[in-house]
Amino acid sequence: MVLLHLQKLGIEHLELPDMRESISIMPFFIKYEAGLHLSNGIVYNLAGIQRYNNAFMTYEGKSFLTRFYLKIDKLQFEYNLQLKLMAIEGYGKVIGSLDDTIIYAELAVNVINSKLHLYDFRIIEFSNIHVQLNQARLIRDLTGLILSPITNLFKDRITTSIADGLKEQMQAVMDDFNNEDPLELRKFTKKLLSGIAGDSVKSG
16 A cells, blocks of 8 residues: 555655765775765655565554564665765665565554554565666676675665655655555544544443
8 A cells, every 4th residue: 555655646765864974895805995975865666565474463552563574585786886985986776685574663553543653664684686887887897896785785775764764755644644544543443532432432
């Protein structure tokens, strides 16, 4: 339903946060620190999304809070790349994919106004990461030296800063859900609350 709603909004990808990092490379057995700027990142082509493991629901502070996991068979990401080594700069693109990605999410539905709020949405696990570079000549000549450090960088950032950026994007989607209510949550909440009230009257 979320993916269908994204398509309805004309959203074909989710944006990723920019990153500025430094990586160590060793051409000719001499260690250099290279500045790395990754920008205009996106996640796209999400395939094979399904619920994973058990889901749990609790009632807290006038909201139903659901904790659940999603499994995505494959997703792709890409970034524009700027590499600065001493006084030399090179530009290119990082293209990658993740296999068997597990996402943990916490989603609350307020019973008063039926609004959705995403408390958590993060990548917690994946089986494989594939990274390749599509680059200008300068970076192409250094591919063998920088590909491994960049891959290791993504392995670390996928579950931290990149996950935080995805959460912000998904909350924006939830905000749109709140405005249009495509899941008819208001109707569902009213039915649920009326059922609870009815059971209470019978019990009394």
